Amino acid sequence: MTIPTIEYRGYELRAYSHQVFPLHRDPYAKGPRQFSSIVRIDTIPSSEVKARRYATLFDTVSPTTADDAIELAMQYGKDIIDGKVEATGL
Template sequence: MTIPTIEYRGHELRAYSHQEFPLHRDPYANGLRKFSSVVRIDSTPPNDVKPRRYGTVFAGTNPDNDTDAIDLAMQYGKDILDGKVQATEL
């Protein structure tokens, strides 16, 4: 398994996605499958400061697949570093 990683403004962004099942997390339940993601921001080179993790907040719609969730998480991480978004760490 590969973890998507990019370097942005002296930080390393890593994104993880997972599928959320409806109705008590039952994978056999009827209903739409939703995807969620987390972005991890680390400094490059790594220092003594712990990496920061943020749950991605989707504006408008939820992603339909894991690739879209990863792309949105990367953009969310960039927005955090640019100061466009004030996010709360996990």
Template sequence: MTIASIEYKEHELRAYSHQEFALHRDPYAKGPRQFSSVVRIGAIQPNEATARRYAMSFATAHPTTAIDAIDLAMQYGKDIVDGKVQANKL
């Protein structure tokens, strides 16, 4: 698993994705591949240990690749830092 990491406005954003299987979490079930992602937002200062994690919720269509899910999670994290989105912590 690759965990992408970037610095954005004095915050460290890390995102990872995982595949969601179709009915009953069966990896052999037929259907499109769908991915979910989580973004972790932490402060860059070493004395601050308040990392927050947020799960991505896809309203329209689920991403079909892990890279797309990570890209969406990073954008979601940037929107949270900018104050554009009010999200609930995990």
């Protein structure tokens, strides 16, 4: 498994996604597939300060593919670094 990683303005962003199951976490429940994601922001070079992790917040509906969730997490991380978003870490 490869963890998507990019460098952005002196930071390293890593994104993780996982599928969200509706109703009681039942993987066989009917309904659209939905994914959630987390972005991890670390300084380059890595310092002794722990990396910050944030759950991605979606404006409208949740993404329906893991790739979309990763892409949105990377953009969310960039927005955090640029100061466009006030995010609360995990």
